[in-house]
Amino acid sequence: MALGHNVKSSSLDLLMEDHCPEELSTPAAAPDASQAAAMIINPNPKDWTESSKSLRRFKCFPKLPIELRLKIWDHALPDEHVIEVLWNETTWSFATDCAIPPALHACSESRTNMLRHYTCLEFNTSMLYEDDEPQADNCIFRTYIDFTTDILYLSYASCALERAGWNFRHFLTQLQEISPDLQHIAFDVLKPVDMVSSKLVKFKKLQTISLVFSDYFPKIGLVWQNPPKQHHQPITSHTLKYEEDLELLRYSPKGAGVDRKIDRNAGGELYRSLRRTLEFKGRMYSQTLIAQRMDKEIVDELKFKAIDVLRERKEFSKYKALQRKGKTVTTG
Template structure:
């Protein structure tokens, strides 16, 4: 069939009114809002201490990404010069070991590998506090409650007897990140329980033990782990 049979004269797709060609005429503030909406959702980057690393190891060599494949800036950076400028304003290159990924520290989440021992946990936090990009800009960290009570993490089921020394040490490590706003504690599959927060035989809720609100699953894609959020003031 000839092209004219599919698209009669005057109806060529390149000439339809559905194509928006006035983008550059929009005010810069509106264009920036559109680019902002096109940015990807917050992502999770799993970080752990490198094998054989010591406390005196250079920070960027002492840490590694669990996924060692490098990642370029989001595809939005390839649209035009304006979009690239906005993307690179948000996303900065973070090199751990031999891997570089572009990370938005204001939204992306750094997940500390859940099965680290206590010593390795504090070593990883120490390394992170030595990297200016992470130390000065990280707002969201995730920890696995598999760490248990020893690092100083309180949990109503996994353990209530938390050492004040351990809790103080953990808080001292977290205090090195001035912009940190949120900690996300991840309860692993083997530790999932259903709670009844009422007094036995009644419908009266127990004080100070109200369930935490659920988190939208598309915001933090961490497999099937149950998630709990604790805001840090």
């Protein structure tokens, strides 16, 4: 059974209202269990006569069979995340601001169920370039990731270009030692292929390499020479497929999503430019990975996608204000 984004959010809001069972044992089913389940899965049926206020809390959830409760928790699973890896200039270490899925904190039952899908990545990423440089010991990178759907994004946004390659290679080296199960990774399209390809060889389960074509307002430091003119929204993923149309998947960190397509003719030069660049970079990555002795069967199955990241409007407003004053743009 597939649920829309709004239904997932509504279900999770209901379940986090302290209705979680303390134990995982199966309680006796309540007489109205089927209606209660329908309420969670479809919170706004047309034939209900009860007021909306009385339906904000669902106190019968602990009385549902455990099999049904676990299915409901599965429907609370978020869609794919872009987990952005950020470089901290103060501590000289990596971190991320990607939100932890709320169901991991709802109750012990939801957490147990969520951990069937999510893995906690936790390792020390701090490093030292020069003895006199600032350094914080034991700076831990920590996030929860679903390897089957989530994309790990190592961006230029948080790191000066001249040392980006060294930093990313260090991060990937640490990551492959802790968890080689990474399946989806993203880089800026400007990043030289050989900068990171040697560190991808050990990820035997790698399925997609996404290229970020226009991260218009990075969170730290780097800003594109030509600022964007269109309206800015939260993080956005545009997925380029090899079919006739360019399919765009838009989503925010909160999980709301809207699907739309751009026709190959209506998209015009944008469509053709994206396709040419993606196919060219895809060939370069494939050839380089094979040269680095990655299994050819893995390389042949790799998919290459295009991602377009748009930052929030408040970030763009801050950038424009600093630009008018002629100041260096740095955001936190």
